[in-house]
Amino acid sequence: MLNAIDKRLLQEVADLHTIPQGAYNIRKNGQGVSRQTTANIDIVTKKDKPGIDVIVKPGTKGESVHIPVILSDSMSDLVYNTFEIGAEADVLVVAGCGIHNTSSNKAQHDGVHEFFVRKGAKMKYVEKHYGEGNGTGARVLNPKTVIEVEEGGSVELEMVQIKGVDQTKRDTLIRLHKNARLIVTERLLTDQEQNAESNITVELLGEDSTAQIISRSVAQDNSKQVFHLILRGYAKCRGHIQCDSIIMQNAKVSSIPEITAYHSDAELIHEAAIGKIASEQLVKLMTLGLTEEEAEAAILQGFLK
Amino acid sequence: MFYNRWGTLRAGVKNVMLELRDITVTVTEGTEATILKDINLELEKNKIYVMTGPNGGGKSSIAKTIMGIYQPSKGKLFLDGVDITDKSITERARMGIGYAFQTPPRFKGLKVRELLTLAAGREDINEQCDLLFDVGLCAQDYLDREINASFSGGELKRIEIATLLARNLKVAVFDEPEAGIDLWSFQKLTETFAQLHEKYDLTLVIISHQERILRLADQVIVVSEGRISDITSRDNILAEIERIDSDCLCRRDCIKGEILSAECDR
Ligand SMILES: Nc1ncnc2c1ncn2[C@@H]1O[C@H](COP(=O)(O)OP(=O)(O)OP(=O)(O)O)[C@@H](O)[C@H]1O
Ligand SMILES: [Mg+2]
Numbered sequence: 049m050l051n052a053i054d055k056r057l058l059q060e061v062a063d064l065h066t067i068p069q070g071a072y073n074i075r076k077n078g079q080g081v082s083r084q085t086t087a088n089i090d091i092v093t094k095k096d097k098p099g100i101d102v103i104v105k106p107g108t109k110g111e112s113v114h115i116p117v118i119l120s121d122s123m124s125d126l127v128y129n130t131f132e133i134g135a136e137a138d139v140l141v142v143a144g145c146g147i148h149n150t151s152s153n154k155a156q157h158d159g160v161h162e163f164f165v166r167k168g169a170k171m172k173y174v175e176k177h178y179g180e181g182n183g184t185g186a187r188v189l190n191p192k193t194v195i196e197v198e199e200g201g202s203v204e205l206e207m208v209q210i211k212g213v214d215q216t217k218r219d220t221l222i223r224l225h226k227n228a229r230l231i232v233t234e235r236l237l238t239d240q241e242q243n244a245e246s247n248i249t250v251e252l253l254g255e256d257s258t259a260q261i262i263s264r265s266v267a268q269d270n271s272k273q274v275f276h277l278i279l280r281g282y283a284k285c286r287g288h289i290q291c292d293s294i295i296m297q298n299a300k301v302s303s304i305p306e307i308t309a310y311h312s313d314a315e316l317i318h319e320a321a322i323g324k325i326a327s328e329q330l331v332k333l334m335t336l337g338l339t340e341e342e343a344e345a346a347i348l349q350g351f352l353k
Numbered sequence: 354m355f356y357n358r359w360g361t362l363r364a365g366v367k368n369v370m371l372e373l374r375d376i377t378v379t380v381t382e383g384t385e386a387t388i389l390k391d392i393n394l395e396l397e398k399n400k401i402y403v404m405t406g407p408n409g410g411g412k413s414s415i416a417k418t419i420m421g422i423y424q425p426s427k428g429k430l431f432l433d434g435v436d437i438t439d440k441s442i443t444e445r446a447r448m449g450i451g452y453a454f455q456t457p458p459r460f461k462g463l464k465v466r467e468l469l470t471l472a473a474g475r476e477d478i479n480e481q482c483d484l485l486f487d488v489g490l491c492a493q494d495y496l497d498r499e500i501n502a503s504f505s506g507g508e509l510k511r512i513e514i515a516t517l518l519a520r521n522l523k524v525a526v527f528d529e530p531e532a533g534i535d536l537w538s539f540q541k542l543t544e545t546f547a548q549l550h551e552k553y554d555l556t557l558v559i560i561s562h563q564e565r566i567l568r569l570a571d572q573v574i575v576v577s578e579g580r581i582s583d584i585t586s587r588d589n590i591l592a593e594i595e596r597i598d599s600d601c602l603c604r605r606d607c608i609k610g611e612i613l614s615a616e617c618d619r
Contacts, residue, residue, distance in 0.1 A: 264462075292461065328458035335420055336472045336516060337446040346471060350462035 050074075050081070053148050054118055060178040061144030062116040072114040073100055078125045089113055089139075099128035099160075102141075106134030106166070117145045122153035122185045128160045135166040135198075144176035147187040147213070156188040163195040165203055165228075172204040179212030186214040193220045197228040199254065205232045207246075210352065211239060218246045224285075226254030234263040235352045238271035238299070249278040252285035252314065259287040266348055267299035278306040281314025291320040294351060369431075370556040371396040371419065371450075371524050376428035378418055388414045390579045392428070396524070401550055401557045403570035405590075410577040412560045413455050416526045419558075420452040421445045433523065449523030453530060455560070457513035459501055465512055466496040472519040484515045487545050489538040507533040514542075518549065525549070526558040531566060543569060564594060 050058070054076060071089040074082040078098070085091050088108040092101045102113055119125060133139060149155040165171050173195075179187035189209075197203050209216060224230055230250060238244050250259045259279060267273045279287040293301045307316040325347050333343035371394075378389040389411050396402055404412050417423045419430065421442040429438045432448055440448070460468065469484060470476040482492035488511040498504075500512060510533045517525050527546075534542055543565055550557055550569075559566055567573060573590045575583035 326458060328454075329460055331422055331442065332454065332458050333471060334442040335422075335446050335452050336520070337443060337474065338471060339443050346467075347460065347463070350460060350464075350467060353462060 050076070053120055057118040057120070057146030057148055057178065057180075058116055060180075061118070061146040061176045062114050062142050070112040070114070071102075072116075073102075075115070075117045075125075075127065077119055077121050077123060086111060094128060094130075097128050098126060099130070102129065102131045104131070104133045104137050104139050106136055106169075108134065108137040108139060110138060112140040112142065114142045116143065117157055117159065118148070119145070119155050119157055120148045122149055122151040122155045122183070124154070124156045124158075126158045126160075129162070131161070131163040133163065133165045133169045133171050136168045137166075138170040139172075141171060141173045142175075143173070144178070145189055145191075146178045147181070147189070149179070149181040149185045149187050150183040151185045152183055153185040154188060155185060156190070158190040158192070160192045161194070163193070163203075165195065165197045165201040167198045168200040169198075170202045172206070174206045175208070177209035177213050177216065179214070187212060188215045189213050190215075190217045191219075193218075195220075195222045197222065197224050197230065199226040200228065201225070202229040203231075205230070207232070208235045209244065210235065210237045213238075213244070214242050216244045216246075218244075218248075220246075220248040221251075222249070222259070223251045223253055224257035224259060226256065228254060228257045230257075230259040232259075232261040232263075234261070234265075236263075236265040236273065237268070237348075237352060238266075238273055239268040240271060241269070242271040244272070245274045245276075247276040247278075249276075250280070250287065252279065252281045252287055253283060255283045255285070257283065257285045259285075261289045261291075263289075263291045264351055265293045265301070266296070266352060267293060267301050268296045270298050272300045273302070275301075275303045275320075276306070277303075277318070277320075279308070279316050279318070281307075281309045281311055281316050283311050284313035285311070285315070287314075287316045289318045289320070291318075292351075293322045294348065295322055295324055367395060368398045369395045370398045370433055372431040373415075373419070374429045374431070376415075376418060376425045376430070378414060378423050379426045380423070388579050389418065389425075392418075392581055394574070394581065394584075396556045396558065398556055399550075399554055400571040401546070401559065401569050402572050402574055403567050403587075404558060404560045404574045404576055405562055405567070406576040406582065411579045412576050413528055414579075415576065416452055416528050416558070416560060419445075419524065419526060420450060422452075449521070451517045451520055451522045451525045453513045453517045453525075453527045455528035455532070457509050459504060459509065460499070461501050462499060464497055464499055468500060468512065468516060469519050472516040474520075480519075484518050485511075487518055487541075487548075488512070488515045489534075489541050490515075505533075507535060507538075510534060514545075518545070522553070522555050524556045524558070526560070528560045529562070530559060531561060531563050539565065564591070567591065567594075 071086050072084050073091050088105045090103045145157050147155045177189050277289045291303050295301050301322050303320040305318040307318045330343045373392050373394040376392040379387045469481045485492040514530050570587045573585050
């Protein structure tokens, strides 16, 4: 069922070298091709629309779910996935989409992911996007993610898109209840004529909820990036956005911050910076024997790691 | 090697590693300014030079010209007899020239471990631990730290020094290495320089205003107003410092009395 290209895509988006341990569901060209459930994690195909329900039993510890999607034809795929992370569970969810497009037609995957992280549960969610193929057809990914974190829950969100995706519009909404914790790390690199937009809205609804968003991006060639990172504090809470972009050649980056407090004990900080690679950094690495290109690569690699 | 040893033994024969011949540097950022004028220097193998002189005199500019960061508008540079005037920073680095910056840059995202790996050209954890020890840092606490805004000035300087110690150099230039280094670590730093000198056959140039660093010098180069104003022995300079010190006893008294007076007639 899976050929060499598929395997490479899987490796890029889900670090999968072999069939994963634990629960998984692999979707290829709009269809589920392989699935495994465990005693604690169930995966059920939705009846009313394309997609799956992933149900993690309360108290499940140290298990993982991999749900990669790969597209190797030019087609449009739309999927709705729902995750129920039971109370006090502690799990890793790895999603991701890889596109291999050699045609002149568009290949598009739009995913709507909805998470319910129940009381005291912990979830790390990793989402990687990757595109390849020498066709002129665009590679388009538009993920929409909604996460509800109940009391005492904790979510770590890692979103990575390094090259190869021509167009992306990423909408993320996270709602944090009492004592809920959130850390988002976003890494984005665009080149050539690519376009990327990332909208992250965090609503701090409950007392003592905390959120930290660390977004780092590199925009090369003629690519464009837009960031709307929004924190809204409705209770005694703390939130911090750090948005950092390196801009190169003729790229364009906009970083549009919004922090709004609806409560006098909300503490919200937004930091945003856009700039080119500092020349002192390049010079320093060149004095260690690196060429300018090697120095640039080392700096970008460190920055996006 | 044999020739070198023999060469240095022969009285009167210089064993020059780096030569600056008639170097003039003009910068054109904003307004044009000549920052170095007709610099002539011969730096020998296996010697320690301390470069000193007033702020803005041109010490860092000489170092940057040696490293290839500044290009001379006139004059030539030779490394071990080879003309390197047209060589890039990278080429000079690979030929064995190193420069530890007066104000080292910070790197968002690059860890100490990674910078030292780039510097040494290999990843050797034991070696990196030794390097950090040599600059008075505990490897455990620092190897995995990003060299970002969280670093203190002194920590940053120590890492900078370590990046040169990691490399196999012919000419190493340290630009005010002691700046920001606390008194307690100072001794360790001077020992490190002395060891470096003993261990390798290199030409060591230390830009410094510190008497304790001056004491390491085989020769002292005084730079002011974009020129070499003096090249002299350590003893001469130390004697001069002594003289200035006693000359200005009265001024010191004034400072003690919280009255700053520039008039000192003694
Ligand atoms: N890139 C540059 N553009 C313009 N002026 C420069 C540049 N680099 C150095 N200068 C000027 O050249 C002079 C010498 O500077 P340099 O940094 O070499 O002095 P220094 O002896 O190292 O001083 P300090 O003891 O303060 O470190 C100064 O007047 C400085 O402003
Ligand atoms: Mg200086």
